[in-house]
Each structure stands twice: as C-alpha cells, then as structure tokens.
Amino acid sequence: MQRRSFLTKAGVGAGAVTAAVVAPAVRAQAQIRWRLASSFPKSLDTIFGAGEVFSKSVKDATGGKFEISVHQAGELVPAFGVVDAVQNGTVEAAHTAPYYFFGKDETFALDCAVPFGMNSRQQTAWMFEGNGMNLMREFYKQYNIVNFVMGNTGAQMGGWYRKEIKTVDDIKGLKMRIGGFGGKVLAAIGGVPQNIPGGDIYPALEKGTIDAAEWVGPYDDEKLGFNKIAKFYYYPGWWEGGPQLTLMVNTKAWDALSAENKAIVQASASHAHVHMQSRYDALNPAALKRLVGGGSQLRPMPRPVMDAAFKAANELYADLSAKNANWKKVYEDWVKFRNDQVLWFRVAEREFDSFMASQKL
C-alpha cells in the first residue's frame, strides 16, 4: 500500500485529496499524489518540460499509483516562492534554479551556478561522484528539503543589450535582469542587477525599466522575444557556465515513500536531467541561426569585462567564506573540484572540441 498519511495533512491542498478520491475505480490500489511547483512558465518546454518528463517517468514506473502534477510558476506559488512552499509542505516538490534563493543563503547558488563555476558535465560530476550531493543534502536539511539533480541548460548566453558593451565602463549603471547570484558580481563591477521571473522580463525590457536582460540561450530567448527589443546578443553568460536545476522534495513527503518509490524518484530525476540538457542542445543551434538570420548581432563578451568580473567573483567568494560558514564548507570542496575539472578538460575534451570547431562543416 503506497498511500501515506502525509497526503491528508493540512499542508497539502484539498485539491490533491479530492483528486485521489475521484480516481477511476479500476485502480484498486491507493494513490500517491504530489504537487510539483515549477519556477518556470509552461511555455518553456525545455526547463518546465523537465518536470513533466520526471512526472511521466514516475507515473509510468508505478503503473499510475504515484502521480505528480506539475504546476507552472504562479499557479500554486510564485516562481520565487517554491522553497518556502516545499519547506512548509504546501507542495510536496518543486523544480527550480537554486541560485534564485541566494538571499536566504548564498550556499543555494553552489547547487546551481556561480560566476566562473563549472560547466554542465563538471557540475553533474561534482554532484554524483564528488562530494556535492552529500554536502547539499546536509545544507538543505534545515529547509526540510531533500534535493535531486534534475536538469541543466548548459553554458548560457550573456543576454540581450540595447547598446554594445565594449569596456567595463559600459557596465556602469547598466540596469540588467540577471538570474540570481550572478547579480552580486555584476553589481561589484558597477551594474544594477534585477531579479525578475522569466515571464516578466519582456515588458520590463520593452518599457526600458531595464537596459539589458539575460534569460537562458537561443531557443528560450527567442520564445520570450527579446530579439525584437534589443539588438546585441552577447556570449557567454559568465555567471552560469552550467546552471543546474534541482528537484526539491519535502522531507516528510520523502520519508513517507516506500524504498521502491524512492528509487523510482531518483532514477526518474536522473532521466529528466539527461532529457533537459539534451533538449537544450538539440534545439539551440536552429534557434541561434534564426536569430542571427533575423538581424540579431552576436558578440563575444569583451575580455576586460570577463577579467573584471572574474576578479570581483573571487573577492566575493573570499568574503563569503569569511562570513558564511555554510558557504565556506561547501565552497571549499566545490572549488577544489572545479579547479581539477578545468585542468582535465584542458586536455582531451578541449583539444577534440577545438579541432572540430576549426573545421568548415
């Protein structure tokens, strides 16, 4: 029997209980029903889609006995309210980019992306085969959260700008939508970061409330239409070389699962992880071609801006290590792993990719 008393507790909305009652009679076994709050709009099939891939895998693996409804940002809770919702048991699960929550504790960002961090594969390796998962599980305990790696976008673009960026001076006073933690480094080199959910960026950029905006990469950015209102498209997003998405599960909901369902949640999260990165990789090339074909101007971020940001990032990390014991503990392991990864990726990976990049294909 999979049904757990947790489901009937006040923390879970009445909707979930009702839904279980009206389930078709052919399903003799009791149901587990979870609600998953995504921080993303449904229109983004890539990042919102990871929640759906996860939910379908769990449902299929349990013959429909464990169903997880996936809700877009704002449907149950706001995009940036999902950690509170999981912590309080308002929902059993959430899918989000943890760096949004650096205001609670900067350590959240190390479960996602920090400026000049790891790329997608490297961050995944730290979580699965380094100390990342153990360290983040320990950190999340205080929020009643059990975390799972569930998606990555790959290295993001540096965003859309109305004016060209040529020197660090062009960053001074620049009002820019930037995801989460990276804004702290942007501020350190003179920018004015704005933390705005995906669905609200376009009107802000259109009205001129902000001068620039980054979101993800060609495929998502094209959907949100930024190319219509800003001409220059920069790369890379130095603040997110491989931002990782996280499935957050309420600790009581997790503890109430059978060992079988725990294994199914774990494997399904990994399955969604693979799917999400693959979907971005598969969809970005054609979107980039369309954007450039439509007149968007592709520009590398000037090296002096990158250098200034790199210096500011390292100063910030040293400062945080002095002030925040949670950060210090996780960062020290993370940065050692990152440095080793960069060393290793300089060899076979880089030489192979460089040779391919040099070919006319």
Add this chain to the structure above:
Amino acid sequence: MQRRSFLTKAGVGAGAVTAAVVAPAVRAQAQIRWRLASSFPKSLDTIFGAGEVFSKSVKDATGGKFEISVHQAGELVPAFGVVDAVQNGTVEAAHTAPYYFFGKDETFALDCAVPFGMNSRQQTAWMFEGNGMNLMREFYKQYNIVNFVMGNTGAQMGGWYRKEIKTVDDIKGLKMRIGGFGGKVLAAIGGVPQNIPGGDIYPALEKGTIDAAEWVGPYDDEKLGFNKIAKFYYYPGWWEGGPQLTLMVNTKAWDALSAENKAIVQASASHAHVHMQSRYDALNPAALKRLVGGGSQLRPMPRPVMDAAFKAANELYADLSAKNANWKKVYEDWVKFRNDQVLWFRVAEREFDSFMASQKL
C-alpha cells in the same frame, strides 16, 4: 505478476531459473531475473560499474522483484560476443561499446563513436532529442535488440606510444590497439589497427606484439598499467570524442516486461548514463596528475596527423554511404546534427570553457 514464460525458455541458462526457485520464501511474488553480459572487466569500476548502477536501480525500484546479475567479459560470453548472445537470447541484456561490432555493420559505430564525431553531450542529445534513438531502434530490430543509452566516457585520450609521433610518417606501419571502428581510419593513414579486448592489451604491448595502445583515459589506463611500458601519452583520441555505451536488451525479454518495468529499465539506464560520465570526470583529473608526476610524457596529437585522419574519415564516410544503405540512412541524420552541434558549441560553451582554461586556478 512479473514472471514471464521467457525465463523458462532454452535461451536462458539453467542457472537463472534455479536462482529464482531458491529465492527466499519471504518474497511471495515471482521474480524476474536477467543476466547482463558486460564487454568489460570487473576491475574497471567506471565502465563495468555502469551495469552495476543500472542493476541496483532496477532492483531497488522493484523491491527486489526484478534482479539483473551483471557479468564481466568472458564470464558468460566473450567481450565481443555480447551482440550474438543478446540476439540469440543466451542472455537477456548486454552492456557494450557498439563500435566493436562494425564488422557486422558499420552502422553500429554511429551508436557509439566514429572519428571526428560528437562529444559526450552532443551524442546524448542526438539520441534523446534528435532522431538518434528512433533510427538506432529501427536498425537494432534486425538483431532482436532494443537499445538504451547507458554511459559515455567523454573524450578519450589518444593512447600510449613507445615512440613519439611527429608526422603522419610515424603512423605508417604502427601496430596499434584501437577500439573498434576508428581502426578503419587509422588503417587509411597507414597504421595497422588491432581490435583487442581491454583485459588483453597489456601483455600485447609489453611483448611488443603492438607498438601502441589506446584504451580510455587516465583513470582506466592507469589501472591497466600502460604507463609502465610506454612513455608517450597522446591526446585527444580523435576516433572517440564522446563514445557512448549501450544497454542492449533482447526483444523478447523486453516485450515480456510490464509497462512499469519498462519505465523502470528506461529511467535506470538514464541514471547509469549520468553516473558513468560523472565517474570518469571525477576520477580522471587525479589520475592524470599521478601519471604525469610518474614520468609519463603528455603530448598533443600533431595537427598534420589530425588533418590526415579527418580527410580519411570523410572519405570513408562517403564510401560507406555509397555501399551501405543502413549507414547512409543513419549517417545523414547524424552528420547534420553533428554539424549543428559544433556550430552551437563554438559560441557560449567554448567561450566559457576557454576563459576558464586560460586561468591559473
């Protein structure tokens, strides 16, 4: 009830049936027991380990009702006999590098790696979100195989050489162990490829039966001890920029599974896929440092050798497209996807990785 008549058929060894009979009485439900033949020695916890991660996930997700025993190369069937064994139903499943089987049909290699192919993430994207899975499923039907993506090593090293390689002339007459399909291109530029299972390479290199040998990368290579008998360690392995491992399941065994178990196999294969790449990434840096610290000489493969191999590879692919309809069908889709991936990875991914590679960390 999960038990399937397939289990009692002649194709499955008597051992499997006996094991099911002696299962503890506390397990009231019938068992499914599969045997998985790996093409790799148990000593390689990375690549052999992917089979174990997969098996554990399936077992945990089914509460022990579906058990898969994982057997190293030679235990049930030889390393290069696993396709025949799955096709004939001698075993229900195998874990292998499909390019070993290019002698049956070169198309196998496109499910793994061909020279100057895709890197790890790109190949995964083609399978999960491009047309790769559909095309390979169709191809494998003729072998009674249902395939799943299950592991990748990342870009491999170019192997161990007794003498330095400076020009294409140094390749002429070079007897080299090289995995699978890449040997065809090595032969085209004058080398003498040898297809030898992992466990048999060391004695061949030690005795001088071969002049050079490539296996995987620092961690695995160090275990096999090649650094003791060859001084020069080249990168990258241009014939395998992201070789993918495949779980092969006998079609009858697959069809006999419930929908729930099918979903569990799929999610567990993806879980093992993530683990395997992560394990390589996590373990290679320290192994590389040890090898270099121990006196191994790290060398980039000279550009003229890469250029000659690239030209030979393209000629080979054109030739195969004219001769092999299976190859042509899959290759045309694959190469279009690869070219788009290389274009896209030139932008944010490359610029981010390059900046990081340029830092003293």
